[in-house]
Amino acid sequence: MKIGVFDSGLGGLAIAQSIIRRLPQFDYLYLGDTKRVPYGGRSQETIHEFTSQALSYLFEHQCQLVILACNTASAEALRKSQQEYLPKHYPDRRVLGMIIPSAEAVFEVSQPNSVGVLATSSTVESGAYKRELCRVQEDIAVIQIAAPLLVPLIENRGQKYILPILEDYLQPLKEAGVESVVLGCTHYCLIKDKVRQVMGCPVISQDEVIPEKVANYLTRHPEIESKLSQSRRREFHVTDITPGCSDLAWALGREEIQLEKVVLK
Ligand code: DGL
Numbered sequence: 001m002k003i004g005v006f007d008s009g010l011g012g013l014a015i016a017q018s019i020i021r022r023l024p025q026f027d028y029l030y031l032g033d034t035k036r037v038p039y040g041g042r043s044q045e046t047i048h049e050f051t052s053q054a055l056s057y058l059f060e061h062q063c064q065l066v067i068l069a070c071n072t073a074s075a076e077a078l079r080k081s082q083q084e085y086l087p088k089h090y091p092d093r094r095v096l097g098m099i100i101p102s103a104e105a106v107f108e109v110s111q112p113n114s115v116g117v118l119a120t121s122s123t124v125e126s127g128a129y130k131r132e133l134c135r136v137q138e139d140i141a142v143i144q145i146a147a148p149l150l151v152p153l154i155e156n157r158g159q160k161y162i163l164p165i166l167e168d169y170l171q172p173l174k175e176a177g178v179e180s181v182v183l184g185c186t187h188y189c190l191i192k193d194k195v196r197q198v199m200g201c202p203v204i205s206q207d208e209v210i211p212e213k214v215a216n217y218l219t220r221h222p223e224i225e226s227k228l229s230q231s232r233r234r235e236f237h238v239t240d241i242t243p244g245c246s247d248l249a250w251a252l253g254r255e256e257i258q259l260e261k262v263v264l265k
Contacts, residue, residue: 001227002027003214004063006054009037010238010245011151011186012069013253014207015098018189019067020234022211023218027233029061033264035239038151039072040120040185047122051077052085053264057237059090064227066095067214069206071184072120074098075128094224101213102182102204103132109202112179114141118169118195119184121146129184143176145169147185154187155248163194170198180204190252237262 003023005016009032016030031054033039039047051073058066068074074097081095106115117129124146133140147169153162173181182204183192192205218225238245238259249257 001062001064001229002029002233003228004028004058004061004066005030005069006051006058006066006073007032007070007186008039008050008072009034009155009186010248010252011154013236013249013257014189015067015069015186015210017253017255018207019211019214022215024232025230027229027231028235029058029063030234030236031058031262032236032238034242034245038120039070040122040151041148042072042122044076044122044126047073047076048080050264051081055081055085055095056089057262057264059093064093065224066093067210068095068097069186069210071098071186071206072122075119075123075126075184094221096214096217098184098206098210099128099132101210102184102206103129103136105204105209105213106133106180106182106202107136109204110180112140112202114143114176114178114180116170116173116176116178116181116199117142117144117184118147118150118173118181118188119144120151121148123184129182133182141176141178143173143178145172150191151185151187154190156244157247157251159191162191166191166194167198170195173199187252236260239264 078097124144130142180202189205189207196203236259241261
């Protein structure tokens with residue numbers, strides 16, 4: 001059985017590859033819904049529908065554990081999938097999201113009284129980060145910023161134009177003097193250095209924290225780990241292949257990645 005990693009597009013490759021580097025012995029199946037990306041401005045209902053289709057695909061293709069690398073899907077669809085979909089269809093499989101481990105990581109790095117969250121519009125609207133941060137520390141002040149321009153800029157090689165836009169998004173966090181920042185979107189791993197430069201406070205980047213969290217989860221759940229095959233096989237499936245796909249996959253995954261086109265039902 002494999003570890004599945006799902007994202008709305010290719011951004012999750014940054015997280016998938018960092019998990020693969022930390023736990024190289026396992027077999028992985030990455031699924032990116034490149035045909036329907038971005039999810040970040042869609043309704044909760046639609047995100048749930050697309051995420052359920054992706055989970056079905058990954059479970060049908062022998063994934064024991066699925067990591068929802070997509071923050072938007074984690075924020076909107078994870079709870080419902082864990083409470084309704086899994087018990088009914090695949091009771092022995094597991095799905096892990098990004099929000100809880102990222103929120104926990106904030107307090108493992110420092111002891112802030114205020115946290116800024118940078119994410120897609122839909123993740124911000126869901127309030128998921130605020131909820132999980134307050135669960136760890138009830139009185140934490142959370143300022144969420146929706147940054148809809150960042151994903152398209154990163155995807156279209158627009159990094160050289162990003163700094164003034166990023167500074168503008170980060171301005172309210174600077175003014176409020178937040179003591180930590182969470183990058184709540186797959187793509188933002190690529191701009192973590194710029195955010196650190198602007199903010200000058202601890203910045204949680206998921207490519208740095210999620211691999212250790214997954215390793216930890218497997219140690220605590222030998223019943224899941226024992227089912228994982230260890231042939232170092234990697235498959236990267238996407239729902240559409242466009243001319244820029246391979247370049248973007250390289251930029252995000254930091255190595256040559258063979259993408260295979262598949263259909264979700
Ligand atoms: N993968 C999404 C996330 O992490 C960003 C791209 C999108 O909007 O679909 O939130």
